[in-house]
Amino acid sequence: PLVTTKEMFKKAYEGGYAVGAFNVNNMEIIQGIVKAAAETKSPLILQVSAGARKYASPVYLKKLVEAALIEHPELDIALHLDHGEDFEICKACIDDGFTSVMVDGSHLSFEENIELTKKVVEYAHARGVVVEAELGRLAGIEDAVNVSAEDATYTDPKQAVEFVEKTGCDSLAIAIGTSHGAYKFAADSDPKLDIERLKVISDLLPGFPLVLHGASSVVPEYVAMCNEYGGKLVDAKGCPEPQLRESAKYGICKINIDSDLRLALTGTIRQQFSKDPSNFDPRKYLAPAREAIYGMVKHKMINVLGCDQK
Numbered sequence: 001p002l003v004t005t006k007e008m009f010k011k012a013y014e015g016g017y018a019v020g021a022f023n024v025n026n027m028e029i030i031q032g033i034v035k036a037a038a039e040t041k042s043p044l045i046l047q048v049s050a051g052a053r054k055y056a057s058p059v060y061l062k063k064l065v066e067a068a069l070i071e072h073p074e075l076d077i078a079l080h081l082d083h084g085e086d087f088e089i090c091k092a093c094i095d096d097g098f099t100s101v102m103v104d105g106s107h108l109s110f111e112e113n114i115e116l117t118k119k120v121v122e123y124a125h126a127r128g129v130v131v132e133a134e135l136g137r138l139a140g141i142e143d144a145v146n147v148s149a150e151d152a153t154y155t156d157p158k159q160a161v162e163f164v165e166k167t168g169c170d171s172l173a174i175a176i177g178t179s180h181g182a183y184k185f186a187a188d189s190d191p192k193l194d195i196e197r198l199k200v201i202s203d204l205l206p207g208f209p210l211v212l213h214g215a216s217s218v219v220p221e222y223v224a225m226c227n228e229y230g231g232k233l234v235d236a237k238g239c240p241e242p243q244l245r246e247s248a249k250y251g252i253c254k255i256n257i258d259s260d261l262r263l264a265l266t267g268t269i270r271q272q273f274s275k276d277p278s279n280f281d282p283r284k285y286l287a288p289a290r291e292a293i294y295g296m297v298k299h300k301m302i303n304v305l306g307c308d309q310k
């Protein structure tokens, strides 16, 4: 059924694993992810960004998720708004039947972030919807904002406690060195998340679910596939899988993945175009792309998130 993340996060917290939150933009992406969740018996968060709503139109995405639930009534799926930038979009998604929304006030001052988050929490909770907020700033490219590395600020642990107390949010996205997109770390660097900071935040907020954005591994196999078949993704680099797995032991209950879906889809389509240049039937290249997403997500669920059979 369609559920909130409340129970999911409680179990994930206690079990030391994380639930995958995957960005969805079309039918093939949803089908690939849902097949992996069904096969591995995993809880699932499907998240929709403002850009996704604009691309597919809100009603299509909602109906595609409903279709997934008709096909797999045994699955627990949360429908979540990713990076809601103001009250209006959060309200629209709550009114549309989303079970969870993110209000991203991370670009605002501490006080303004609290104020906006509180307003969304009040509206959401009155309607049985849960709220993810964000404190601290990730580097990288988001929907509209491009946060440069210098503007990125790791989450302050004491502020996190005050923020959660004052807003009543249900989960909190924190900045500990991840970033959005395919270029998270310098090519010659040894990528490191600030796990020590995570431990401090988590110790100060016992039992409280934390969220990791920008958590794609930027799967090298798919980067290579893109590049082999005419793409140009120079020096792409993501989060090492063992560090993601470790973060789930310290309160991270939700791990956001979008870039890896894009890479699996694009790499496979490029490969198909190259292998069969005379084909112009979209099903012939979208089916293997959907299959690649399925395989990639299944691997994440079992080996990175640890949410299989849960």
Ligand code: G3H
Pocket (backbone or CB within 6 Å): 023, 049, 050, 051, 052, 082, 083, 142, 143, 180, 258, 259
């Ligand atoms: O955080 C950003 C997500 O990857 C969604 O990206 O806003 O281009 O849909 P998007």
Ligand code: 13P
Pocket (backbone or CB within 6 Å): 023, 082, 083, 179, 180, 181, 182, 212, 213, 214, 215, 216, 217, 256, 257, 258, 259, 260
């Ligand atoms: P990636 O770009 O690492 O996949 O992050 C996705 C994300 O955080 C969506 O909110």
Ligand code: NA
Pocket (backbone or CB within 6 Å): 104, 106, 134, 137, 138, 142
């Ligand atoms: Na953000």
Ligand code: ZN
Pocket (backbone or CB within 6 Å): 083, 180, 213, 214, 256
């Ligand atoms: Zn994000």
